Amino acid sequence: GENVExxxxxxxxxxxxxxxxxxxxxxSASNYFPxxxxxxxxxxxxxxxxxxxxxxxxxxxxxxxLNKTAKHFSLHITETQPEDSAVxxxxxxxxxxxxxxFGKGTTLxxxx
Amino acid sequence: NAGVMxxxxxxxxxxxxxxxxxxxxxxxxxxxxxxxxxxxxxxKFMVYLQKENIIDESGMPKERFSxxxxxxxxxxxxxxxxxxxxxxxxxxxxxxxxxxxxxxYFGPGTRLLxx
Numbered sequence: 344g345e346n347v348e349x350x351x352x353x354x355x356x357x358x359x360x361x362x363x364x365x366x367x368x369x370x371s372a373s374n375y376f377p378x379x380x381x382x383x384x385x386x387x388x389x390x391x392x393x394x395x396x397x398x399x400x401x402x403x404x405x406x407x408x409l410n411k412t413a414k415h416f417s418l419h420i421t422e423t424q425p426e427d428s429a430v431x432x433x434x435x436x437x438x439x440x441x442x443x444x445f446g447k448g449t450t451l452x453x454x455x
Numbered sequence: 456n457a458g459v460m461x462x463x464x465x466x467x468x469x470x471x472x473x474x475x476x477x478x479x480x481x482x483x484x485x486x487x488x489x490x491x492x493x494x495x496x497x498x499k500f501m502v503y504l505q506k507e508n509i510i511d512e513s514g515m516p517k518e519r520f521s522x523x524x525x526x527x528x529x530x531x532x533x534x535x536x537x538x539x540x541x542x543x544x545x546x547x548x549x550x551x552x553x554x555x556x557x558x559x560y561f562g563p564g565t566r567l568l569x570x
Contacts, residue, residue: 385563386459386546386562386564388561389559432497439511442488442514443498445498445499446497447496447497448495
């Protein structure tokens with residue numbers, strides 16, 4: 344079945360550094376890739392998404408890149424801040440368009 | 456503009472009891488998705504519903520679990536005869552159209568604890 348692999352599972356950076364999280368997906372028909380941020384005990388919140396007709400999208404300090412040929416996409420956070428500390432999940436929409444398939448998450452810790 | 460609402464936020468049940476989780480989608484949204492999150496894991500898709508219809512239930516366990524989204528009122532995820540392994544956070548999400556590439560907005564979740 345459809346699968347999304349996410350790496351690394353944990354990531355520790357110093358404030359001001361960049362953080363990169365990578366995901367690969369198995370279903371070549373997937374065409375929508377959102378990223379969610381989840382703080383402890385809170386709901387997942389959409390931070391950025393990308394559709395298959397573009398290769399890159401940026402929103403202030405956050406950017407996402409998509410390589411459809413290689414079936415992988417990445418989240419880039421620049422100038423990290425302590426409030427960026429959270430669990431980040433990538434996801435891919437399944438072929439039927441009925442479900443998001445999530446990666447297992449990356450725990451990002453930003454120390455000041 | 457109220458977001459997705461879920462209640463209760465916390466639910467404690469003893470083994471063998473029933474759990475009912477409710478989800479009210481965002482205003483204007485008619486598509487609801489249920490996901491389960493085990494501790495320190497990602498979210499697993501369970502079921503996708505439109506008003507009065509189950510569209511995709513491929514992630515639902517075959518027994519004890521059911522979902523509905525009636526014409527009036529919230530979507531309900533029902534777990535009968537709960538077992539300890541059902542303890543998890545259950546999130547619902549809603550989208551306005553339910554077609555491909557539509558953003559899903561998540562509710563705050565219901566944390567179910569089975570004693």
